[in-house]
Amino acid sequence: MAYNLESLVQILDQILHPHHHHPLWLLDPNKGPQIVTLLEKARFLKDLFSESSCSAVSTGYGKQSLECRIRDAAYDAEDVLESHLSENSFKSERWELHFLPSGFGKNRRQFITSCLIIKARSKSEEHHCGVGEDLIQLKDRLTGQPSNALQVIPIVGMGGIGKTTLAQNLYDDPSVISHFDTRAWVTISQDYNKQNLQHVLLSLLSCVIGKPKDEMLGMSNDQLALCLHQALKGRRYLIILDDMWDVKPWDDTSRFFPDENNGSQIIVTTRESSVADYTGSGSSHHQMNLLKDDESWNLLHQKVFAPEDTCSPELEKVGKKIAKDCRGLPLSIHVIGGILSQAKTSQDFWSKFRIT
Structure with missing residues (x-):
């Protein structure tokens, strides 16, 4: 968990403060405050988690409560990053996250010494398992x-x-x-208000x-x-x-x-069922489900191996156990796959990497 938090902190910090020789992220000014808030929250939770000797955290309810807070923060970050990436993905290249761990040791916490690299890849490589069935269903509907x-x-x-990956495909x-x-x-993003309407209109009109x-x-x-x-008007x-x-x-x-x-046709991506009920045409929802264990492993295998x-x-x-620990979330599997693809493909190393 500490490693995951450190990785999240590094991603957010890279977005806010890209190296001047390698401007890896094109930051939308509208998302700056969101990412600053997430970075502060992630740093606070990372520091709190590292103090695991505290009895309120190291045992029972305290630890469970803390892990819930971390998970909620991670979901918030995933949505911001997902939408941030989607706005820049319609350029000539897409961007894939990779973590390049360094200084591996016996203790998994030593893995937090890592650096973030981003590798460009063509749009044709974006499709992955876990989206295929949903893609076929929605293509037919469209x-x-x-x-x-x-x-x-x-x-x-x-x-x-x-959701955003499916919509992009x-x-x-x-x-x-x-x-x-x-x-x-x-x-649209979570912090939408009346002032953001201009951004929405400009973005849509620019595309059209x-x-x-x-x-x-x-x-x-x-x-x-x-x-x-x-x-x-007059156009499909x-x-x-x-x-x-x-x-x-x-x-x-x-x-x-x-x-x-x-x-x-209009597609709305949302995590809120109430929004889907309000905007949808009749019983038109497309519910995305967590990946099954075999789908998780197939996706992880695809990310790690040529x-x-x-x-x-x-x-x-061992890999199937790691994939199962990702709890069916494709974004988590992509991040873990990026780490493992840069590491030694050995049973000993992967066994130490088990997610807790």
């Missing part, structure tokens, strides 16, 4: 709808389960691209008309909304509203999406 009425499809699931799928006349994506956002900053929200509505569109925490953003924007009975590599039965046994 491109094979018998009704032409405007459909709103909420993707619902807990933080880190892969749909957004970039060639059959989906060819089915719609235009597409647009915006990440292909004009840089900074060239439209002088327009009022009413002007942006009118332009967006006019740009969408796909809109992705990512990371919606409450219904306010929907109330502010839904009237700008014309319903012309032409097969247009296609031509083999995994010994002994290593596979």
Whole structure:
């Protein structure tokens, strides 16, 4: 747990203070306060957890309560990072997180001396197991709808389960691209308020008309909304509203999406069932479930090993235990896979790496 917290602290610190020779992250100014708050919370919990000699923490309820707080903070961070990555992923390259541990010792806590590297990879490599079945189902809903009425499809699931990744794969799928006349994506985020409406409108309009956002900053929200509505009229569109925490953003924007009975679709990703109920068209929810144990291991294996590599039965046994410890969360498996892919593929090392 201490190692996971240290890793989280390093990720957040890298985002806020990228090395001047390697500006690894493009930080959205709107997300700065969120990430600062998360960094402070993660540092506090890391320090508190390290004081495990304290009886209130080291035994019983105290430790369980602390671990719950850590888990909640991690889920918050996953959502912020997921949405932060999604906004930068529509450039020429995507970014994959890797941890390069150094100074391994017998004690797992020594693993916290690590550095973060980010490796670019092409969009074609983004698809992974754990998304495949969901992707097939939603592609069919998007491109094979018998009704032409405007459909709103909420993707619902807990933080880190892969809602944004699934939406990205749909957004970039060639059959989906060819089915719609235009597409647009915006990440809403937890701290949405009326002042953020301009960001939402600018992001959507920029996607639809292909004009840089900074060239439209002088327009009022009413002007942006009118332009967006006019740009969408007469076209079959796909809109992705990512990371919606409450219904306010929907109330502010839904009237700008014309319903012309032409097969247009809107996808909303959210962890809140109440948001899905409010925005969805009838019984249209797509519930994302945790990965099964075999799916978790397949994903971890894919992250750690190249296609031509083999995994010994002994290593596979330990690896399956590690994958199970990730509790079915794809984002956790990606992070752990990044660590293991840079480490020694030995049963002895992997056994010490068990997550607790």
